[in-house]
Amino acid sequence: MGDLSEQEAAPADDTRLRFILEDTGFDEVPKKYRRFYRKWEGAGDSLAPNEVICPVCKVVIRSTRELRPGDRVYCMPCMSRLVVVRNEAGTLEARTAY
C-alpha cells in the first residue's frame, strides 16, 4: 500500500469536469445512491474521468466531478472509504483508507 501523504493533494479549484449521473441499473444500494455506482463490464469497458474501481469489491465508483489524486470516495456496496491516487502507470486508482 502506498503512502497517501506522498500523493498529490486534491486541488480546491473549480475547473473540474462535471458529470450528470444516471442510474445504470446497479441495484445493490438504495435507489437514492444507485447512480453513484455501476458494474465493471470487463474487457472492453473503460473508466471515465469521474470513475475508479473499488479495490475491495470491484464495483465502479462514480462521482459528479472529475476525480483527482487525494479525493475521497465511498464504496457503499462494500462499505469502504477510499482515497484516489495516481499509480505507477499514471492512471487513477482507489486505495482503502481504513
Added chain:
Amino acid sequence: MRVRATPPPADIHDLDPQAFLEEVHSFEFWFQAVEGYLSGLTFGHRPETVEAELTDLERDRLVTVLCNYCLGETAALEGASGLIAIAPNRMAKIFLSTQVADEGRHLEVFLHRLRGLGVQQPEVEVERRASPSLQLFRRRLVDLVAGRDWEAAIFAQNVILEALEFAVFHRHAQSADPMTREVLQGVVKDERRHIGFGENELGRRLAGAPHIRARIGQVKKELDPLVLNTLEETVLHIGLPRSDQEQLGRAYLESVERLGFA
C-alpha cells in the same frame, strides 16, 4: 422545536466520514439494498427460470459443491450471530444482525437448490460430502467466537471465509446452470457487504492497536491451508481449469495483503 432532516449532499462522496459509516451500517440501508435485488425472487431465483438438463456426473458434482457452500454458510451464520455479543459498538452489532439475515438466507437457498436437484435429505448430504478442511475451519471459527476474540474472529469470518466465498461464488456463477447462477449472483451481492465490513473493521482496529497484528498473523498461518485446500477441492468439483484456482487464490490473498498480511 422542529427538527428537519439534513438533505443528502449532491455528491455522495461529500458525506462526512462518520455519516457514511452510520449510513452503510444501518438496518435501513441493508433493507433498501436487498429489496432492490431480492424483490420478486423465490429462493434466490426468478420463478420462471427452468431447471437445466444436467448429466449424472454434472449433477453429482454440483451437489458436492452446494454441500460445501451450505457448510460455509452454516459457519458464517453461526459466526455472525455469535459475534453480535462481542461486537465493540452499536454500528457493528446492527450490521452483524443484517449479516445474520443474509447468511440464513444463503443457507436456505442452497439447501433449496439441493432439493431441486433431487437430494432428499440435504442436511444429511452436507454432513456426508462437505470438505474436511472446511469442517475444521468451521470448528476453529466457533472457537474464536467462543473465546471472545473479536479481531481474530472477524478476520477468520469476514476476511478469510467471506473473501473465499466471494471469489468462488463469483467465478462459479459465470459457468453455472441458469438457476444456480441466479442464486449465486444474489449471494455475491450480499457478500460484497460482508467482505467490506470485515476488511474495514479490521483495518481500523489494526491502525488503532498495531500489537494485534502478530496474533492475526498467527490465525492466518493456521487457517490458510484449510482455505486453500477447500478452494482446491471446490475448483475441482466445479470443473474449472487449474489456472482458475490460481486466480481465485490470488483474489483471496488480495484482501489479506491490503491489510498488510503477505
